[in-house]
Amino acid sequence: MPNPDRPDGSLSRREAGYLYSTRDYRIPEIHIGLEPIRSFKDLFHLKALTRTIRSPIVRNIFAARVINLRSIESLKNARRSLEDVYFRDYETSMIRLDNMRAIEVDLSYEIRELKKDTYYLEHGEDYFFDYIGKLYNNFDQYVIKGLDFLDGLAFNCFITDRDGTTNNYCGHYRSSIQPIYNAVFLSRFASICTENPIFITSAPLKDFGIVDVSVNPESVFIYAGSKGREFLDLDQQEHRAFIDPLKQSMLDELSRRVCSLEKDPDFEKFFYVGSGLQLKFGQLTIARQDVSNSIPEDESLALLESVSGIVRELDPDGSVFRVNDTGRDVEVIVTVNGDNGLKDFDKGDGLKYIDSRLGLDLERGPHLVCGDTASDIPMLKAVQEYTDDVYAIFVTRDPELVRKVTNICSNTLIVPSPDILLTILGISALSARRNSGKRACGIFL
Numbered sequence: 001m002p003n004p005d006r007p008d009g010s011l012s013r014r015e016a017g018y019l020y021s022t023r024d025y026r027i028p029e030i031h032i033g034l035e036p037i038r039s040f041k042d043l044f045h046l047k048a049l050t051r052t053i054r055s056p057i058v059r060n061i062f063a064a065r066v067i068n069l070r071s072i073e074s075l076k077n078a079r080r081s082l083e084d085v086y087f088r089d090y091e092t093s094m095i096r097l098d099n100m101r102a103i104e105v106d107l108s109y110e111i112r113e114l115k116k117d118t119y120y121l122e123h124g125e126d127y128f129f130d131y132i133g134k135l136y137n138n139f140d141q142y143v144i145k146g147l148d149f150l151d152g153l154a155f156n157c158f159i160t161d162r163d164g165t166t167n168n169y170c171g172h173y174r175s176s177i178q179p180i181y182n183a184v185f186l187s188r189f190a191s192i193c194t195e196n197p198i199f200i201t202s203a204p205l206k207d208f209g210i211v212d213v214s215v216n217p218e219s220v221f222i223y224a225g226s227k228g229r230e231f232l233d234l235d236q237q238e239h240r241a242f243i244d245p246l247k248q249s250m251l252d253e254l255s256r257r258v259c260s261l262e263k264d265p266d267f268e269k270f271f272y273v274g275s276g277l278q279l280k281f282g283q284l285t286i287a288r289q290d291v292s293n294s295i296p297e298d299e300s301l302a303l304l305e306s307v308s309g310i311v312r313e314l315d316p317d318g319s320v321f322r323v324n325d326t327g328r329d330v331e332v333i334v335t336v337n338g339d340n341g342l343k344d345f346d347k348g349d350g351l352k353y354i355d356s357r358l359g360l361d362l363e364r365g366p367h368l369v370c371g372d373t374a375s376d377i378p379m380l381k382a383v384q385e386y387t388d389d390v391y392a393i394f395v396t397r398d399p400e401l402v403r404k405v406t407n408i409c410s411n412t413l414i415v416p417s418p419d420i421l422l423t424i425l426g427i428s429a430l431s432a433r434r435n436s437g438k439r440a441c442g443i444f445l
């Protein structure tokens with residue numbers, strides 16, 4: 001259609017952008033000014049905006065396109081807005097729930113990760129390694145050891161947890177948007193060094209779940225939520241495991257009753273801190289503590305008791321639900337039939353479900369399994385039922401977990417932080433021998 005403002009028929013730059021098939025690479029012109037952050041709604045909105053900028057930046061990097069520098073300015077302004085809340089009063093970094101009440105927030109994840117992203121984009125990867133290397137003790141030694149451990153290997157499956165493993169822990173799940181550098185390192189490794197890269201998280205798949213906080217290019221990773229009970233394959237098809245309809249209706253009733261706790265002023269805060277309330281497929285999770293332990297212990301235990309009470313009322317003989325208290329989250333999981341009767345669904349069951357739908361060829365190693373807590377061990381055990389050709393990297397400082405993992409898998413590397421794992425994977429892919437690994441559409445590498 002002729003443009004009335006341009007009688008010569010030339011196209012505006014915007015129109016040209018739509019004319020060529022570059023729409024998916026456009027970084028939106030969102031001006032993140034110095035936004036006032038007064039509520040969780042403001043915070044989550046701002047973080048969602050950073051995702052709409054971060055996502056196409058990553059896509060452009062993988063397509064070997066130079067990015068628009070104005071987008072870096074938006075990310076810097078997002079960070080300044082958060083610093084404005086965080087440092088306004090050193091004693092109380094408060095966000096208001098309403099006119100009467102406020103809650104203390106820890107925005108250190110958000111601020112730190114935005115700072116790292118802008119540093120990465122402005123200074124490039126080598127200076128970035130120097131920068132994050134200064135944040136951790138013995139960084140270089142860990143990275144060199146890790147590169148030696150991976151030895152340029154090409155893996156069949158790369159099965160990994162997200163939070164605490166490839167992503168630093170964040171005070172609020174909804175604002176734990178994956179940073180750009182994180183997506184570049186992970187997706188590079190996944191595309192070059194692995195055939196079946198799979199995230200298995202206990203968070204939901206979407207609305208609101210892992211898909212909503214990730215910025216890896218599409219079709220690089222298989223995303224599995226609810227411990228693998230639901231997943232999105234590389235063709236963007238969703239799969240969901242069977243759940244007994246009777247158990248599902250009891251989970252619906254449990255969800256309704258736990259949701260109603262938000263109306264109780266004593267319990268309202270648990271819907272905003274840490275994982276918040278997550279209604280998953282076959283599971284419900286509610287936070288009772290966040291990563292910075294900002295909830296007093298007696299209040300945290302009161303929530304645990306209240307949720308456990310509802311579960312006992314609905315399921316007195318314990319045949320439908322299992323309650324798993326991680327100290328930070330209360331998980332209520334719908335049971336499945338195991339070898340020795342009823343059991344809770346774990347990430348090993350999730351991996352087997354994904355295999356049943358996609359055919360991962362699990363007998364053929366090597367596989368790499370990454371995790372950070374005991375709930376990730378079932379993924380490791382599950383792959384070992386098919387082959388011994390398994391490598392594990394665990395991100396932990398807990399000696400008991402280190403002992404458990406090394407007993408299960410002799411090829412284990414332990415690192416103290418997600419950034420060190422990411423750096424190992426990102427560098428390892430740079431020197432990897434090329435193999436027949438799958439390439440997602442738009443990946444230049």
Ligand SMILES: [Mg+2]
Nearest residue numbers: 161163164372
């Ligand atoms: Mg984890």
